Amino acid sequence: MSKSARKYLIAGNWKMNLNSAEGAELAKDVVSLVGAQTDVAVCVCPTFTVLESVSKVVSGSNVQLGAQNMHFEASGAYTGEISAEMLRHLFANFVILGHSERREDFGETDAIVNKKTLAALAANLKPIVCIGETLEEREAGKVKEVIKTQLEGALVGVTAAAADALVIAYEPVWAIGTGKTATPEMAEEVHAEIRCLLAGLIGAEAAEKVRILYGGSMKPENADELLAQKNIDGGLIGGAALKASSFAALVESAQKLSK
């Protein structure tokens, strides 16, 4: 399978920004700029309280909805948590799992990310599973080791049948929100490694179907080169997703490369 068989995905991680009215406004602008094109899959991931208003705005367009987290249980005594089914009820299609901010600030382990990944897949939500090394780990030459541990830990029990739904986001922690981006070559090296690891886990044919996004200060100025890499199938975008014009410019970069 060639790269062109994988549709680019540009996903915006809005993090803990915007209230429901502000989120709806941003979503309206995103829909008006890129909601009609079908070359690139586009998804916005607002915070939980903003999902419903954004869901209404993106409905009927090519902009899909994602959440930034979920609990792995379906319901019960889990104060403050949200289940996959609750997200599906709001027409969410994607969920970001294991973001480095959740790993660092909320103690999410690979085992927790694994439970969430399995629960998301079971509920027909496409998991965007985030993995990536810290600066310290990179400087210690441990990138491959960290990626392998996180990927294998997150995907225990995941089979080839999940390949179309599964999305991996390689997000070097040192590049998130810092303005520092991995060079296209640095990113491609890790993406190729991830695809190779995926082949070992779910088979080579299924591994070719999995989209691997790059995340970490991706912006219109560096997107063309990153997205042109053989194993980079889109982006998970933080800062640049909070402005419709810069987010749309990233979608347009991917669109150019899809033709």
Ligand code: PEP
């Ligand atoms: C992110 O948080 O997933 C991210 C990639 O952020 P930024 O684009 O701001 O680096």
